[in-house]
Amino acid sequence: MDTGGVSGLSTSTVGRGEAAAFALPESALIGVGRRPFGIYVHVPFCATRCGYCDFNTYTAGELGTSASPQSWMEGLRRELDLAAQMTGAPAVDTVFVGGGTPSLLGGDGLADVLGAVRSSFGLADGAEVTTESNPESTSPEFFERLLAGGFTRISLGMQSAAQHVLKVLDRTHTPGRAVAAALEARAAGFGHVNLDLIYGTPGERDEDLDLSLDAVLSAGVDHVSAYALIVEDGTALARKVRRGELPAPDDDVLASRYERIDARLAEAGLTWYEVSNWAREDAACQHNLGYWDGGDWWGAGPGAHSHVGGVRWWNVKHPARYADQLAAGSLPVGGSEQLTDEDVHVERVMLTARLRTGLPVAELDDAERRAAERVVADGLLVRAGEHLVLTDRGRLLADAVVRTVLR
Numbered sequence: 050m051d052t053g054g055v056s057g058l059s060t061s062t063v064g065r066g067e068a069a070a071f072a073l074p075e076s077a078l079i080g081v082g083r084r085p086f087g088i089y090v091h092v093p094f095c096a097t098r099c100g101y102c103d104f105n106t107y108t109a110g111e112l113g114t115s116a117s118p119q120s121w122m123e124g125l126r127r128e129l130d131l132a133a134q135m136t137g138a139p140a141v142d143t144v145f146v147g148g149g150t151p152s153l154l155g156g157d158g159l160a161d162v163l164g165a166v167r168s169s170f171g172l173a174d175g176a177e178v179t180t181e182s183n184p185e186s187t188s189p190e191f192f193e194r195l196l197a198g199g200f201t202r203i204s205l206g207m208q209s210a211a212q213h214v215l216k217v218l219d220r221t222h223t224p225g226r227a228v229a230a231a232l233e234a235r236a237a238g239f240g241h242v243n244l245d246l247i248y249g250t251p252g253e254r255d256e257d258l259d260l261s262l263d264a265v266l267s268a269g270v271d272h273v274s275a276y277a278l279i280v281e282d283g284t285a286l287a288r289k290v291r292r293g294e295l296p297a298p299d300d301d302v303l304a305s306r307y308e309r310i311d312a313r314l315a316e317a318g319l320t321w322y323e324v325s326n327w328a329r330e331d332a333a334c335q336h337n338l339g340y341w342d343g344g345d346w347w348g349a350g351p352g353a354h355s356h357v358g359g360v361r362w363w364n365v366k367h368p369a370r371y372a373d374q375l376a377a378g379s380l381p382v383g384g385s386e387q388l389t390d391e392d393v394h395v396e397r398v399m400l401t402a403r404l405r406t407g408l409p410v411a412e413l414d415d416a417e418r419r420a421a422e423r424v425v426a427d428g429l430l431v432r433a434g435e436h437l438v439l440t441d442r443g444r445l446l447a448d449a450v451v452r453t454v455l456r
Contacts, residue, residue, distance in 0.1 A: 071382040073135055077358030082139030087339045088166050090125065091350030092148040093368050094118060096186070100219035100285035101247075101278060105352035105366050106149045116368035118154060122161065124372040124381070125349055129169035131380055132347045136357065140173040141166060143336035143346075145180075152182035156194025163199050177201055177241075177335045184230040185222040192237035202241040202334070203234045204274075210264040211257035214250045217295065219285065224264075231268035241332055243272035248306040250278050251295040258306055262313045271332035275310050276325050277303045304445045311441070324403045324444050341400045343393070351381075359388045399451050407436030413454065420454050 095106045107116075144166055151159060159180055166172070179202040180195065192203065207227035208220055215224065227244060234242045244265050248258055265273055278298050280287050289295045311321060319327040323341065326334065339346060348355040351371040354363045362385035365371055374381040388396075394412070402408040410432075413421060421437055424430045429443035429450050443450055 071362065071380050071385060073357055073360055074387075077360045078136065079358065081136050081345060081357060085142045085335075085339045085342075085344040086136075086139045087143040087145065087336050087344065087346035088129075088141050088170065089336070089346055089348040089350075089353055089355075090144070090146045090151075090162055090166070091348065091353040092146060092151040092154060092162075093121065093351045094148065094153050095150045096153060096183075097219070097221055098285075100217070100289070101281070103281035103284050104149065107368065112368065116372060118158070120372040121350070121368050122158075122165075124368075124375040125162065126165050126169075127375040128349045128380065129165050131375075132349065133169040135380075136347070138170050140176075141170045142173045142176055143339055144172070144176065144178045145336040147181045150183045150186060151180050152186040152191065156191045156198065159195060159200070160198030167199075172199070179204055179241075179334065179336060181206065182230070183222065184226040187230045187233065189233045189237060192234045192239065196238050201239070202243070203231075203239050204243040204245065204272075205230050205234070207244045207261070207265070208247045209250065209253070209257065210261040211253065214253050214257055217250050217252055217286075218247065228264045228268045231270050235269060241272065242268070242270045243274060243334070244268060244270050246273065246275040246310070247278050248275060248310065249298040249303045251290075251298070253306075255306075255309070258309060259313075262310065266313070266317050271319075271329040272334065273314055273319055273327045274325055275307075275327070277307065307445060308441075311444075320405070321444070322405045324439070324447050341404060343397060343400070359393060361386050361388060395455060398455055402437070402439065402451050402454070403447055405438065407433055407438035408454075410435050410437060417454050420456060424450055424453055 091105070093106050095108055098106065098108055144163065146159060146162055154162065163178060172178070178200045180200055181204045184205055184207070187205075195203070205227050206220075208218055209215055210224045210228075212224050215222070231242050231244060246261055246265065280290050280297060286295070290297050311327075314327045315321075319329055321327050322333045323337070326337070328334075345357045346355060347357070348364065350364065351368045352364055352366040354361065362382050364381045365374065365383040371381045397412055398408060398417075401412070408421075410418065410421075421430060424443075425432060425437070429440055429446055430437045431440050439447055439450065
């Protein structure tokens with residue numbers, strides 16, 4: 050699931066008070082509209098809470114009467130209007146609706162979300178418009194409505210095709226539903242469909258992963274995201290691991306599973322373009338590339354993160370507080386930070402190193418170049434023109450490669 054941004058490494062702040070005081074400096078607004086500009090919309094609602102998930106999501110029982118999809122939508126419209134006023138309303142190149150479970154809004158609800166973006170900003174010609182969806186809350190009619198409403202791309206949470214793996218993850222969909230949904234999306238006319246996989250779940254076997262990969266390939270999708278399971282503090286899964294009810298994911302097993310995924314997808318014509326993402330030609334997710342390439346985006350919705358011109362900020366998390374602050378005429382900003390030149394450099398190295406296009410050598414100072422040459426000698430990076438690209442083994446150790454270069 051998309052979080053509306055990348056996690057930052059800097060701690061220099063420009064304000065942590067109520068959002069009424071938040072304003073972008075003129076320096077951040079220079080060039081807005083000349084750089085790619087995206088909108089991320091966070092839908093914080095879920096029917097149930099998955100045991101591994103630590104995203105900013107809420108079930109109906111957790112929210113009670115404090116917030117609703119209606120109050121969230123009213124707040125979203127207000128935030129987008131304020132965002133357009135602050136940024137000058139550049140035409141939006143990409144829209145990504147994530148969560149949570151956006152498909153709980155239904156086709157008409159999601160069309161209204163995109164309509165709100167259009168009303169406040171407008172879309173650039175050929176804009177990529179994605180929504181995440183839970184396979185269980187989709188249908189052929191749902192996809193037809195999305196296509197008619199202007200969406201161009203569907204991302205479906207599959208996780209696994211093995212029932213016992215889904216049970217450990219507390220996923221509610223049946224194993225075959227994700228593939229059926231992908232086929233329905235394609236039949237409706239979507240040319241770009243992604244399936245998400247999670248690998249390394251306790252109890253998952255090689256044959257379970259093979260079953261999942263067989264299912265993904267049978268769906269004929271043009272994009273696959275595959276993520277190693279991370280046991281996040283505070284989740285139900287973390288509590289089970291801490292109590293000894295489930296084993297923690299094994300790093301060696303995770304590496305083996307990643308190699309298995311990469312080999313199968315490459316054989317089927319899906320090429321890695323970011324360490325955890327594979328796509329057919331011209332099917333890479335442009336919205337996420339905007340994150341990784343340091344573009345501008347506005348994250349709308351509770352807990353969403355934004356970045357414009359070297360300033361990053363994040364919204365308050367609870368949907369009720371989010372809606373209340375917007376009803377009072379304030380942006381619901383919970384905190385912000387001004388990125389220093391060093392912050393920007395560190396993040397550019399960290400993110401571009403994960404891309405198939407690689408890390409620009411010109412980005413590195415002399416000490417970093419010497420460190421990078423040592424990594425090349427170790428077989429984890431390879432020189433490709435003016436870029437340094439992770440080797441197959443380097444992708445397994447991408448974080449360590451970045452730490453070595455930046456040390």
